[in-house]
Amino acid sequence: MKKNRKLDDRTTDIPRLKGKSYFVLFLLIGILLLLLSVAASISFGSASMSLTTAWTAIFKFDPELTEHQIIHSLRLPRTAADLIAGMCLAVAGAVMQGYTRNPLADSGLMGVNAGAAFAMAVTLAFFPGQLQTTTLLISFIGAGLGAGLTYLAASLNRSGMTPQRLVLAGISFTMLFGAMGSFISLNYGIGRALAYWTSGSVAGATWTEIKLVIPWVLGGLALSLFISRSITVLNLGEEIAKGFGQRVVLVKLIATLAVLLLAGVAVALVGPIGFVGLIVPHIMRFFVGVDYRYIIPASAIYGGALMVVADIAGRLINRPAETALGIIFAMIGVPFFLLIASKERRAIK
């Protein structure tokens, strides 16, 4: 039994599938954790509030009370942004790892983060003082541009798109956008403002933004769930998937679209944060097995919870200053990554 518990699922002969009841239980525990972390996120902060205050603020909102005002206009949207971003990043990472068959893939490799960062550099340099909603849209468009160019460059080849080529194209565009971004930021002296954005923060999230991104998030999540079964098959190998009569190209296209939607929303909300998309799917695979019909919903729940917890930690570690999310995740992610590196058997080409 212990022998089968390897992070690399493909070294085992038969994919490990666990029962549905086990999965439901795991998911319920996740939802419980999520609710607890959300409650904690609402009550912790520079002004601590009891859970009952938080409860009444949500269900019996009284605009006269300052505490209710704080919860309603600051804490709640912030927690919602954490939740959404965590879900999006984790699911995007799971889909990405599934269909590229690369355990080290995450949405940052698609050029999403680099594109968004470049769009932010352009905005800060040439159109400063934008509303937060506008910057959100701009970085989303930048993310789309980055992913689109990466996908295009990877598929403009006679032998079609391969996962390796996608990763290479992603690295190239990340370098190119990075160079152009630092060119602009040096020329216009916006380096520090850009660094703050890059380090990741949800501090300024508002309801307007949340409402704006919700439909895209739901669309992306629905697409991911819709193709989760196909990804499980595709993960066994492209030839096998074709043998099962799967339309591989179509599945890849839908998967790319889902990753773009989810990762684009996340980067626009909280900035380019790595790790969540890399770590969460790995942990989920460890617990629920290799079936992406299980991995994707579990990633959504636990990804959201992890992000909320990380944000609480960022608020508490260095009070009253806040520690950037990017740094918190690096602290969690690096040891984990080292663990994967020592377990990994297969060569990465």
Added chain:
Amino acid sequence: MNAVKSYKATIWMTSLSILLLAGAVLSLNLGKMSLHPLEVFQVLLGQGPEEHHLVVYKFRLPRIVLAMLVGFGMALAGTVMQALLRNDLADPGMLGISSGSGLMVLLIISTVSIQGAAMTLLLPSMAFVGGLLAAVLIYVLAYRKRRMISSTRLVLTGVAINMGLSALSLFLTLKLDDQKYDFAQRWQAGYLWGDKWSYISLLAPWVLLLFAYLYANFRTLNVLVLGTEISIGVGVAVKLKFLRLAIAAVGIASGCVALGGSIFFIGLISPHVARRLVGNDYKVLLPASALIGAILLLAADTIARTVSFKADIPAGIIVTMLSVPYFLFLLMRSK
């Protein structure tokens, strides 16, 4: 067939050398203050007015020599790294040198506030040490007793350590004031800031000596690329040779990064270009790749020096902008 190959290689090596020399002469004549080629020639002969001497010997020539030296070294380190890790995407920064030296530079400029002579020595030496330390850390973490060195494990460990060190750097960056931040950002982008003769006289023998060592080992490299099993079969002491060559490559890269900032893309791109020109034999591939690196960085730095952008743009940015399109082109052509 071998004769044809070596003939072709000789032609390429000669033309690359001529190109580099011509580039250096051209670059000497270009700059923000326009000097007539004749005036430059006069200075080189020891004639002409004092200020022309100043421009040529104090500003242009050291910068040109540094650009060539750093480009040469980075490309060399990249070529060896790609051979050792057997990965076409390896660059000299992969084993932690970029983030290690970057973090060290940030630590120095954010904690120490001395200026002048002490700083000019402290900064490059600490950048050098930081690069080496990160490489040692990665090697120790990836090391397994009684097992061969696995390039996959090295690469993965390198990615992890690079991420962690970059996060620490980000943490420090957010606390810098504007002026220091500007320097840190420039350094990260690959800025040839150490253009003083005193620095160059330290870096030049270092790079050339290690180049001589690597070149003497081209046969080992030729075998190591074929894989660990074959190398052992042919009778190469893989673990020992791997370690020595890796130390040499890391040493060169750390030296270059200390004076030139993070210009690692040169190390990624030059071996690719060289392989297309002269083939896979490290006897010609090593020097060809190094020459291409020198030419690339010299060209990029000449553009950075000559074209007036609003700010002083680091050469590394121009290198990336010039070479990414070529890299993408290679990607589209590859099978």
